[in-house]
Amino acid sequence: MAEDVFSRPSRQDGTYPRPQLVRPAWHSLDGTWGFEYDDGDEGLTGSWNEPGRPTVRTITVPYPPESALSGVGDTGHHPVVWYRRDIAEEDLAAAAWKPGRRLLLHFGAVDYRASVWADGRLIGIHEGGHTPFSFDVTAAAQLGPFEIVVRAEDDPDDLEQPRGKQDWLPDPHVIWYHRTTGIWQTVWLEAVPPLHVTHLAWETNLVAGTVSADIELSARPPAGTEIDIDLSYEGTALARISATATEPRSRVVVPLSPLTNGQGYETLLWTVENPRLVDARLTARSAAGIEDAVASYFGMRTVAVDGARFLVNDRPAPIVAVLEQGYWPQSHLAAPSAEALREEVQLIKDLGFSTARVHQKIEDPRFLYWADRLGLMVWEELPSAYRFSTTSVSRLTREWTEAIARDRSHPCVVAWVPVNESWGVQQVAHDPRQRDFVRALFHLTRALDSTRPVIANDGWEHTDSSLLTVHDYENDPELLSASYRDEVAVAATLAGIGPAGRRMTLLPQDEAPLLRSAPVVISEFGGVTYAPDAEIETWGYAVAESSEDFERRLRGVFGALQASKVLGGYCYTQLTDTLQEANGLVDENRSPKLPVEVIRSIVRGES
Known part of the structure; x- marks a missing residue:
C-alpha cells in the first residue's frame, strides 16, 4: 500500500480489507487454493489437516464454492469443505514479515465454523459466518514456508445458526437464495510488532x-x-x-x-x-x-429520533431507503470485486436514495468504507437463525456483538437491526422466552453502542424500539395512501393487527417508552416485479406487464407514501433482482429497468 494512502486513509482505493485500521504493508492470499468436499465428514479422523495432502480440486478464494467465480459452481448440500494453500517466501516478504515481528493471518468471513491449521498444528477455531477473525502464525513462519489448511463446517440443515437469506432447501424458493459455504471474504497476511x-x-x-x-x-x-x-x-x-x-x-x-x-x-460534520x-x-x-x-x-455526526422525525446532526433527515440484499449472480454473498462494492454504493445514490437497509447480511467492511466516503446511510441487520433455542440465542448474541464491535466507528451506519420480521422468534407474540430474547437484543445493542437508534424487530411485533417500522406491500396507491396520510390514519393502521396480519406492538406502553414516541417508517413496501426476459419463474408482490406499467406502479406506491404528513421515511423493496425474486429496480447485473433519471425522480418525488 502506497505511503500517501497510509497517510490519507479516508482516500484509500477500497481494496484494504479492514479500512479503519490500516498498516502500510499487507498481502492478500486471495486466488487459487486447494479445495475438496468432505460430505462424509471423514477429514478430521483421516488427518486431512496434515501438510502436503493433495487435493482433488482447486477453488478461487474468496468466492464461495456455490458460485461461478469460485470455479466450482456446485450449489448442492455440502456440509464440510476443506481448503489449503502454501505460504511461500514471497508471501512472507510481501507482508513485510521478518524475525522479531508477529505474523497474523486474517479472515474477513468464513461461513460458518472455521478450524485453521498451520503446518498441521491447530492455530484456532472461529464460529460465526459474517464476522472477521485472526490467528497468529508466527511460529510456522519462523520455520520458513508453510501450509495453511482450513476446514469450514456449514450444515445447511442447521436452522439454529445465523443464516440470513441462505436457503435450507436444496433449491432457492420464494425469497431465499443459494447458500454461501466457507470462505467468502478476503484472506490476508499482516506483520506487526509484538505489542500492537x-x-x-x-x-x-x-x-x-x-x-x-x-x-x-x-x-x-x-x-x-x-x-x-x-x-x-x-x-x-x-x-x-x-x-x-x-x-x-x-x-x-x-x-x-x-x-x-x-x-x-x-x-x-459528516452528512449524506x-x-x-x-x-x-x-x-x-x-x-x-x-x-x-x-x-x-x-466521521463526526449524530443520529437521533425526535417525535416523527429522524435526525442527523439535529436536522430532520427523512429516510429514503432501498432494501439491499448484497447478492451477485456470479459470486453470491461475496462481491465479484472490490470495485463492485464502490459501484453498488454509487448506484444506490444515483437512483436517488439516501439510505440502504442491508438485509440479513453483515456487509463487507469495504462497502461501508464507500458508504462513508460517498455519503450513504446504512441500516445494519443481523442475519437470522430460523429456530429458537438456547443454541441460537448464544450464536446470535455472539455474532451480533462481534458485528457491532467491527462496525460501530463507521459514520454511515445509522441504525442497528437485530431481528427482522420475527425470523427465528416466530412465537414472540406468545412465548415469553422469545419476547425476552428480542428485548435483550435491543438492550444489549444499546449497551454496546448508545449513539444510534435500534429497531428491535423490523416490520412487526415490536417490543421497545427506537423506530416503529412497518412492512406493507399494499400495491393499490389509494389504499396505501389512506393508511398513512395523517396521524389518525397511522394510529388506525397500527392498532392491533397490522398490514401483514401480525400484531404491531407486544408490550404495554410503560414497558416500551421509546416506542411510544418513535417515528413510523415503512421499512418495506413495493416489491413490484418486472422481468419480461426472465428464464426462470419469478416471484414478487405485484407484477408489471410493461416498462410503462412498471413506471406507473412505482410512481403510485412511492407517491402514496410521499404524500404522508407524518411518516419518518420509507424503504423500497428492492435494489436488485436476486434469482427468482425479480422485484428489483435494476436487474441482477445492475442494469436499471427504467432510465436512472426516471427512477431518481420517482424516488425523490419529483415530477
Whole structure:
C-alpha cells in the first residue's frame, strides 16, 4: 500500500480489507487454493489437516464454492469443505514479515465454523459466518514456508445458526437464495510488532467537542508505553495528543477545538450531502522505541429520533431507503470485486436514495468504507437463525456483538437491526422466552453502542424500539395512501393487527417508552416485479406487464407514501433482482429497468 494512502486513509482505493485500521504493508492470499468436499465428514479422523495432502480440486478464494467465480459452481448440500494453500517466501516478504515481528493471518468471513491449521498444528477455531477473525502464525513462519489448511463446517440443515437469506432447501424458493459455504471474504497476511493495536473504535461527542479513541492492544503494555494520536482534515492538522498506556484496553479523549466554534463546526460534520471524513494516525510506542503505527478515519455526526422525525446532526433527515440484499449472480454473498462494492454504493445514490437497509447480511467492511466516503446511510441487520433455542440465542448474541464491535466507528451506519420480521422468534407474540430474547437484543445493542437508534424487530411485533417500522406491500396507491396520510390514519393502521396480519406492538406502553414516541417508517413496501426476459419463474408482490406499467406502479406506491404528513421515511423493496425474486429496480447485473433519471425522480418525488 502506497505511503500517501497510509497517510490519507479516508482516500484509500477500497481494496484494504479492514479500512479503519490500516498498516502500510499487507498481502492478500486471495486466488487459487486447494479445495475438496468432505460430505462424509471423514477429514478430521483421516488427518486431512496434515501438510502436503493433495487435493482433488482447486477453488478461487474468496468466492464461495456455490458460485461461478469460485470455479466450482456446485450449489448442492455440502456440509464440510476443506481448503489449503502454501505460504511461500514471497508471501512472507510481501507482508513485510521478518524475525522479531508477529505474523497474523486474517479472515474477513468464513461461513460458518472455521478450524485453521498451520503446518498441521491447530492455530484456532472461529464460529460465526459474517464476522472477521485472526490467528497468529508466527511460529510456522519462523520455520520458513508453510501450509495453511482450513476446514469450514456449514450444515445447511442447521436452522439454529445465523443464516440470513441462505436457503435450507436444496433449491432457492420464494425469497431465499443459494447458500454461501466457507470462505467468502478476503484472506490476508499482516506483520506487526509484538505489542500492537488489535482493535480501534471512534466515538464523537459534538456537544463536548471531543472524539474518543477506544484502543485495544495485543498485551498488557510494559511501563513507559505511549500512544500518540494525530488528527487531520483534508491535510490540515486538527489535534494531537499523547497518553500513557497502562492497560490493554484504554480510551483516549481528544479535544477538537474546531468543534467549539458554534458558527463553524458544521463544516467538519459528516452528512449524506457532504461526507466529510477525518484522517487519524495512531502510534503505540514502547519504552524501547518499538512502534506500531496504524492509520484510520472517522466521521463526526449524530443520529437521533425526535417525535416523527429522524435526525442527523439535529436536522430532520427523512429516510429514503432501498432494501439491499448484497447478492451477485456470479459470486453470491461475496462481491465479484472490490470495485463492485464502490459501484453498488454509487448506484444506490444515483437512483436517488439516501439510505440502504442491508438485509440479513453483515456487509463487507469495504462497502461501508464507500458508504462513508460517498455519503450513504446504512441500516445494519443481523442475519437470522430460523429456530429458537438456547443454541441460537448464544450464536446470535455472539455474532451480533462481534458485528457491532467491527462496525460501530463507521459514520454511515445509522441504525442497528437485530431481528427482522420475527425470523427465528416466530412465537414472540406468545412465548415469553422469545419476547425476552428480542428485548435483550435491543438492550444489549444499546449497551454496546448508545449513539444510534435500534429497531428491535423490523416490520412487526415490536417490543421497545427506537423506530416503529412497518412492512406493507399494499400495491393499490389509494389504499396505501389512506393508511398513512395523517396521524389518525397511522394510529388506525397500527392498532392491533397490522398490514401483514401480525400484531404491531407486544408490550404495554410503560414497558416500551421509546416506542411510544418513535417515528413510523415503512421499512418495506413495493416489491413490484418486472422481468419480461426472465428464464426462470419469478416471484414478487405485484407484477408489471410493461416498462410503462412498471413506471406507473412505482410512481403510485412511492407517491402514496410521499404524500404522508407524518411518516419518518420509507424503504423500497428492492435494489436488485436476486434469482427468482425479480422485484428489483435494476436487474441482477445492475442494469436499471427504467432510465436512472426516471427512477431518481420517482424516488425523490419529483415530477
